[in-house]
Amino acid sequence: xxxxxxxxxxxxxxxxxxxxxxxxxxxxxxxxxTGRRKxxxxxxxxxxxxxxxxVITSDVTKEKSVxxxxxxxxxxxxGQLDLLxxxxxxxxxxxxxxxxxxxxxxSVIATNLTSQFLVTKAFLPALRKSQDAKIISVTSMMASxxxxxxxxxSASKAAVEALMKTLAIEEEKNGVEVHxxxxxxxxxxxxxxxxxxxxxxxxxxxxxxx
Numbered sequence: 001x002x003x004x005x006x007x008x009x010x011x012x013x014x015x016x017x018x019x020x021x022x023x024x025x026x027x028x029x030x031x032x033x034t035g036r037r038k039x040x041x042x043x044x045x046x047x048x049x050x051x052x053x054x055v056i057t058s059d060v061t062k063e064k065s066v067x068x069x070x071x072x073x074x075x076x077x078x079g080q081l082d083l084l085x086x087x088x089x090x091x092x093x094x095x096x097x098x099x100x101x102x103x104x105x106x107s108v109i110a111t112n113l114t115s116q117f118l119v120t121k122a123f124l125p126a127l128r129k130s131q132d133a134k135i136i137s138v139t140s141m142m143a144s145x146x147x148x149x150x151x152x153x154s155a156s157k158a159a160v161e162a163l164m165k166t167l168a169i170e171e172e173k174n175g176v177e178v179h180x181x182x183x184x185x186x187x188x189x190x191x192x193x194x195x196x197x198x199x200x201x202x203x204x205x206x207x208x209x210x
Contacts, residue, residue: 005132006080008032008073010060010119011088013040015188016138018047019198020085023205025052029083032073034058060088060115070122081126083209086116086137090153091190097151105152112156117163124176133176136208137164141182179208 007024011017012033021031021044030052033041041055054076058069073081090111093104116137127133142150143157161180168178183201187194 005029005082006032006077007083007085008034008081008119008123009085009087010058010115011035012044013037016089016183016186016198017085017087018044019202020087020136020205021053022048022199023202024083024085024209025049027206027209029209030054030077032056032077034060034069035088060119061110063118066118066122069119073123074126079126079129081123082130082132082134084120084123084127084135086119086135088112088115089138089140089188089190094149094153096149100152108152108156109159112153113159113163116160120167124171127176128171128174131175133174134209135164135167135176135178136181136205137179139164139180139182141184181205181208 005028007029009017009021009031012021013035017035021033025031025048031048032054033044034056035041036057036059038055038057041057045053045055054073056069056072059065088111090108093107095104120135127135137160139160140157142154143161146154164178164180171178181204183198185195186198186201187196
């Protein structure tokens with residue numbers, strides 16, 4: 001790959017993940033695009049540049065799939081990773097707590113929280129070797145703002161914030177910076193009526209990776 005720093009973006013095929021990947025490529029990162037739909041990842045790859053992208057399909061809610069992602073990525077980057085962006089998000093299983101199925105609850109927690117735990121844990125050893133290691137985890141104002149039918153979503157984002165704030169303390173001695181990023185109400189597949197295009201909120205990402 002042609003550039004110095006390497007970033008892994010989960011959920012990189014659409015919406016916020018796509019915008020982050022394009023932005024990081026312009027900030028001299030080589031980008032590893034991962035997600036479940038290869039065709040979407042390939043579309044983003046074409047938008048950027050094949051010379052500075054790697055596409056690896058993965059379901060980051062599954063431990064075995066994350067292990068395969070870890071192995072493939074490090075093989076293709078000679079063990080290097082400088083930035084991890086935990087981006088996948090699920091707003092599909094919404095509903096009142098008294099009516100929420102366990103399946104719906106588990107789906108939201110797996111996508112929004114478990115994925116961040118699995119991917120972060122897998123790639124921490126590689127990040128610790130970087131001279132400029134960063135983790136950016138996507139959160140939401142719903143972590144501390146409560147609306148009917150958003151209870152499980154709010155719980156998942158509050159847990160992400162607790163997890164990553166603790167990680168920041170644990171990894172400070174290892175030189176790994178940890179950031180939380182709230183993109184606010186951006187348009188996505190799960191939120192088609194959002195107020196902003198994801199590219200409109202990339203200034204904060206640029207500041208985080210400087």
